[in-house]
Amino acid sequence: MRFSIRGQGQIKRSLDTSERAQAERKADEIWYEATYRAKQGLSAKVHTFEAVAQEFIELIHREVERGERRADQGRSEPSMIRRFFVGYFGSRSVDGITDTDLERYAEWRRTYWTEGPGKLITHIEYERAGHRLRRPVRRAAPSLSRQRGEAVVLRALLRQAVKWGYLKTPPEIAIKVRRKQDNRRPSFEPHEFTKLVETSLCRLTDPIMDGSGAEVRSSDKRRWQIKRLDDHTRRDRTVLHAYVMIGAYSGLRPTEMYNLTWGDVLGYRAGRGAGIAQRDIRLKARGKGMSGTAIPHTAAIPWFDTLWMLFERGMQREPVDGDPVFASGQGKRISSIANGFTELLKAADLERDHRGIKRTPYSLRHFYITQQLTHGAEVTDIARNCRTSLAMIDKHYGQVRLERVVDRLRPDWTRA
Template sequence: MTARHEILGGKVQLYKRPGGRFWQCSTSIGGKQHRATTQKEELSQAEDAAEDWYLELRGMFKRGELGKLLAVNAEKTFSDAAEQFLREFPIITEGQRNAIYVKGHERRLRNYLIPFLGALPLSEVTAGAIQNYRIDRIEKAKAKWGKPPARSTIHQEIVALRQTLKTAMRHGWLKSMPDLSEPYKFNTKISHRAWFSPEEYRKLYTATRKRAKHPIRDRYKWEGEQLHDMVLFMANTGLRPDEVMRLEYRDVTVVDDDGSGETILEIEVRGKRGVGYCKSTANAVPVFQRLKKRNKPSPEDRLFPTYQHELFNRILDEEGLKFDREGQRRTFYSLRHTYICLRLMEGADIYQIAKNCRTSVEMIEKYYASHIKTRLDAAAINVRRPRPPKKEVQEVRKGELA
């Protein structure tokens, strides 16, 4: 402390913190230490403010009201709630949530939310404070990167904020949730997921097949063949990338399907939706047989033990397929989207596609079916009611006038 002073016979201490502008005051009443700021820079003014503060505390102590003040001062802060959430979340969700997702919430809280809201008592984490956080977050991002954070980035941070406040409510530290909705929000455009049209898909698998047959180096031949088969396998099963990478040979069975009369693959899928089942198209069967012949696997071996991410991106760049016409980046996930779109274009039942892809009809309608032109029935749209003969129309009008 750079300065210290006492008043009222030593009952109240005045002091300044290093670098601080205002005098602080402290006293002991009822066996408890109390501190406050005088909000005064001049010592004489600080003495008057500290004396008034002390006399008010003494009066509250005699009336039995000091306990309420202590309860208010002991209110938990947002930082306390955040630490409690970060302690609970990894333990409670262990085995149910991806470790990367859990770490993402910790990163959002420690890097952004706690520095801005951490010191606030939970009762002061209001809709206004949250809106100030959004504004501060956008302004700092623009100053540093020249552009605001993506809408999805802010959304994930608000999700972490909501989980923290729910933790506070469970422990009785917060009475009600503030309004977390984004004011002035406008309806965002729903863009379809990036996929490969039939022509683009043909261009892609032609390029991967060429790379498999004629690799840049002989030692890369196996990688090229695996990538080619992975592209065909995903586009004919609709599996997610993580589901494909988790797939073992014992999870796949070649069967004769009674409904279609074709030989297909029945796949036991383990992924983000738990265990599910998938039936492939007939085109996936030779791919699977080729994988077995090439790799001579054990039942516990994975179909695709390595992720050919760099080679896939290189081929996309070479063929001009990395981005669709709306600027969306294509990834391995785009092969799943391609499967769904191609099946819809061929007239498959949307409910069956949703079940086979372990998703919902609503998701398919929202992100896939809306832009498939073959989903529109021109015969149903361009219906015309037959018009009655002109003479007959005139007679009807005369009857109405009579």
């Protein structure tokens, strides 16, 4: 059949039958549908989701070229649209997609890599700096943030289809993402941090002092207890203790701690030899793609003295500005203390918080920010000092136990 719609040109459709009566019935259906769509302000021609998606991808590329979108969106969004959106909706009419379809799509997407089409895919190829690379597939449901991000792109595609006249009203995209279990970064309660510090200090003493030496068994079945720490172990535990104290009293991220050089500890050299009350330092923090100056508590200063002393003892010279603050016995930068920190947590019976979530060195930063909030520091000041946003403070660090701020929740305003 062939017919014309005013303002939309000529439309040709195959009726897929050799029987005249059946062809006439199908022709009538197509004609009535096309004229109805035109009266509703839609395109008379039915557009498949796949065709609309390709048109939307071309729009994305043009917007990237004009600087209206970020370049990374021009790489990530088209592949997302083709793999997931087109992979599910395919040749279906774009104006036939309903709220129910979107709900079913959401569940299909969650299981794409585990039970769906993705279970047969072994790797993903991508391009970076002109090179073709590949990465293994992660067999898991997409994260909460990724599901929300993909929903934003799908919503934009359907809204653009409305602007092009392919559908009247987009279906409601309310993809309900099941909330994850509470996985805020684990911190320490004040009494727990006190226990951590006490345990760390106890691990610096010789086992012979308290009889806590580990039992050693030889291949010939002899057994004895370690009575003294070797110098290497004592040094490692001392560096770890300094790390704990500096992290808890500065709020630096682990990466920022590892990146610290003595040139980043501003005002430290000038104050050496003076009492703690007469000294003050600032820390130039670098990490996570950002930098800034942090103001630590003065309680962190003695532990910089400890690290300075260890460096002098090991290298037989004072540190220069380019030397790392957290250094090995050979003066090399320590890249991680995670294993030692875990052993310390186990020794203090603090490896997991009350939710069962494993603590990490990042817990020291969480402890710092929570303590600052608890003791009345301004949220804006904390965010600036920790090089983060107010939103992140509220999301990850604002959950302070009510019992710890009970006095602030009972200001003197009640009537007698």
